[in-house]
Amino acid sequence: IGTPICIPSREFIDIGRIASIEINNKSVNHAMKGQEVAIKIVGCNSEEKQKTFGRHFDIDDELVSHISRRSIDVLNTNHRDDLSMEERKLVATLKRLFKIQ
Numbered sequence: 333i334g335t336p337i338c339i340p341s342r343e344f345i346d347i348g349r350i351a352s353i354e355i356n357n358k359s360v361n362h363a364m365k366g367q368e369v370a371i372k373i374v375g376c377n378s379e380e381k382q383k384t385f386g387r388h389f390d391i392d393d394e395l396v397s398h399i400s401r402r403s404i405d406v407l408n409t410n411h412r413d414d415l416s417m418e419e420r421k422l423v424a425t426l427k428r429l430f431k432i433q
Contacts, residue, residue: 333361337373338398339389340429346398347383348373365418399426401433 333353338346351372353360363369375381383389404423407415415423426432 336376336398337395339393340396341393342389344398344430345383345388346380347389347395348375348380396429397426399423399430399432404432 333350335350336346337348337350338344351374353363353372354370355363355367360369375383404427407423
């Protein structure tokens with residue numbers, strides 16, 4: 333919750349932040365790979381609020397956490413020991429995607 337979301341295949345457009353996550357109609361704070369979830373995304377600025385499903389993006393677009401150098405540094409500082417090998421690989425993949433040094 334609170335993660336900024338973008339769509340790389342659509343020129344990395346930012347569409348908002350995750351406001352809530354539900355699994356089987358029950359609110360949860362996070363989801364794991366492979367789980368089917370419902371997410372609510374809210375625009376945080378006027379540009380994001382104008383992005384609409386069906387017009388700017390659709391069901392086939394991959395939604396990605398929009399990470400930054402700062403967010404990676406925070407992860408490494410505060411949660412390094414909590415990350416699984418798979419999660420570390422995901423962060424590395426996102427670093428390449430966003431061309432973060």
